Amino acid sequence: MEAVQGAGVVVTGAGGGIGAALARRFAAEGARVVVNDLDGAKAKAVADEIGGIAVPGDASAMVGEARDALGGSVDVYCANAGLASGGSEAAPEEVWGLAWDVNVMAHVRAAHALLPAWLERGSGRFVSTVSAAGLLTMVGAAPYSVTKHGAYAFAEWLSLTYRHRGLKVHAICPQGVRTDMLASTGSAGDLVLQPTAIEPEDVADALFAGIEADRFLILPHPEVADYYQARATDPDRWLTSMNHIQQKWEANGR
Secondary structure (H helix, E strand, C coil): CCCCCCEEEEEECCCCCHHHHHHHHHHHHHCEEEECCCCCHHHHHHHHHHHCECCCCCCCCCHHHHHCCCCCCCEEEEEEEEEEEEECCCCCCHHHHHHHHHHHHHHHHHHHHHHHHHHHCCCCCEECCCCCCHCCCCCCEHHHHHHHHHHHHHHHHHHHHHHHHHHEEECCEEEEEEECCHHHHHHHHHHCCHHHCCCCCHHHHHHHHHHHHHEEEEEEHHHHHHHHHHHHHHHHHHHHHHHHHHHHHCCCCC
């Protein structure tokens, strides 16, 4: 794909799952890829596989190092690292704080570091791995749902604010994807996400189709568009249907 051939790409949380699939796809399309993950061994394994560069560590603090690794310029930044934090309003403050930091503020910090150069040259691409939970919600996971709404709102804000200055933004909003994160969602994930779960490579395919079509909203599960429309058109009916799922989850022992 001409849009990414030769581009300097950073993918956070790329030691496995969606991030690894994105890194592999960008490399296959001719990009130069920095693979970031908190787990240095996993980052190195994926980087070695694709001929990329491993830059392990906190996704919030590695933009400068990644830029240097790519020879001074980042063209595409994939804010993919995330936490599937479960719990209710009673989840500990530390759980809420970490979910906010990883799922939202890491995106804000990356954009803050990248935007000056992108706006000066009139081009740049920011890819946010959000989740359908950022458009809808997820039973049993208040910190995840709330912070993914925040991640979507920030991606939307970036696009409406800077698109006339050459910034391309994509928000990827899948439902269940067969990754370790899905496995960690427990009975709620089994009920809501597992039946329609897709492979990480399907998410990468959806992103590249969206890049080619210049689309902001990337829906690897097309049915999410219908759910999103139903939520906006009749919120009470949609909330009632979601509450039925909540009740079913509770009846099954959560």
